[in-house]
Amino acid sequence: MEPNRAQQLAARGYHSGEAVLLAVCQELGIESEIVPRIASGFGYGISGRGTVCGAVVGSVMAIGLRHGREEPWQQRDNAHSLVQEFCQRFEEEMGHLYCRDLTGMDPSTPEGIEAQMSSDVPTRVCLPAIGTAFDLVMELLGRPREG
């Protein structure tokens, strides 16, 4: 299967959160000088902590960009329900939301990151996670707004 836009960006060296956020913005015609750098610290589950996968964080940012609130008094939009659906479906597809559970590796040290990079995990796990996140978030954002 042809790699999707986020997977192509990942293959050029963007990490998961950057790749998904930038790909969604390109697809939706959103140009911003803060994209993708706002996602730079989320690689390897927040800079190697192994928590939430960067592809998930990038997707949740993209949902916020489209459906988020500018001012605190604005009515609660459907960002939260879209995010919940996104997380549930990502988890169904990939099995987990957390980097360390998805990869089975410990990215908290330079040696851990090196071991991961020289394993098949980036291709077997990370690239599918990035592709899945992008496809899901595009589907959810393409859906007509509720209400």
Place this chain on the structure above:
Amino acid sequence: MEPNRAQQLAAQGYSSGRAVLLAVCQELGIENEAIPKIATAFAGGIGGRGDVCGSVVGSVMAIGLRHGQQEPWQQCDKAYALAQEFCRRFEQEMGSLCCRELTGMDLSTPEGRKAHMSSDVPIRVCLRAIGTAFDVVMELIERPDPPAADD
């Protein structure tokens, strides 16, 4: 103690991720139409799921804004190192990075969120987390680079 800028925004109704991100951007003079809405769904740990605290996510976004990469060939080691240090210090101060461990509550249901709002947790825990995140991230972002090693 006087509430810091992020805590003041939280008191106006901004959720944790938005409050910290917006406060840092105001402090640094960064204006962008994506801020703070890009952080909207990081409340209660990603859409109420209870994982990483929104104020941590907002802080790591702010670090990326200042030290992240726009092109894949740029280095983002500095963003990584700062985000790691941020997480370590936030954890030392607050005991955890995780919403459900910090709050001891389940924010995934409307009932859970109502119970949270009517408890003392927003003030006792969330406001403190927001204030801590803002202070730590501002210190890290503004810290000058160490002088290059002379060898």
